[in-house]
Amino acid sequence: MERKREATKVLLQEGLKELMKSHSFDKITVKMITDEAGVLRPTFYNYYRDKYELLEDVFQEDVGKRMSKLLDDGMEEEAIKLLVLHMERERAFYRKAFEVTGQNSFEEILEQYLYLFFLECLTKYPLKEQPGLNIWRKEVIAKHYSLSLASVIKAWVMYEKQDIPVEEIIRGYYILMNHSIFELIDKKEQS
Incomplete structure (x- = not known):
């Protein structure tokens, strides 16, 4: 279970990094991050309060x-x-x-x-x-x-x-x- 949790965090982190290659931070939404990471939007809030x-x-x-x-x-x-x-x-x-x-x-x-x-x-x-x-x-x-x-x-x-x-x-x-x-x-x- 802990491995899956860590893997999801890495996906979210990498999603943000990827998005910041082409978008300014203020234009990036949680939905964009979760789409990039391939996880559901509610999953984000299991790990982070905000971007x-x-x-x-x-x-x-x-x-x-x-x-x-x-x-x-x-x-x-x-x-x-x-x-x-x-x-x-x-x-x-x-x-x-x-x-x-x-x-x-x-x-x-x-x-x-x-x-x-x-x-x-x-x-x-x-x-x-x-x-x-x-x-x-x-x-x-x-x-x-x-x-x-x-x-x-x-x-x-x-x-x-x-x-x-x-x-x-x-x-x-x-x-x-x-x-x-x-x-x-x-x-x-x-x-």
Whole structure:
């Protein structure tokens, strides 16, 4: 019974992915998803409240669970690289996903997942002793990193040059995270 349940979830997830190749998310209906998956419409509601929950589950199944496994294995940086590699491989899908705005936006889904990921890192490992760092709660630090990484990924997937290698995206992200804005700007170049 559990296998059939999992198989139906996969059909619904793949149905949404297939539809997003040719339709914007806001135009996709539950009926379209179930038709694509080859299941009855009421079946959808045995698994998901709405298509937004399905979108979140697609992300969890595609990359979230694998990132969590890497985190469990102490491979946090590899988990971030996996995320970026997956976004590159499935760029067309995630570009459409990032078009989902407002409440239940994909950016919100990604930010929340990354927030929990970074919070887990901060719970798993103690912070290094650095002046000024101990004034911040773990939740504030996790939120800072989740917002920044989600923003970098969205900009890369949606707007930036499409030929930037994954390694360059990750290197750029780490540069941003390791320097204040005042270390990145060149005041000598001012007119």
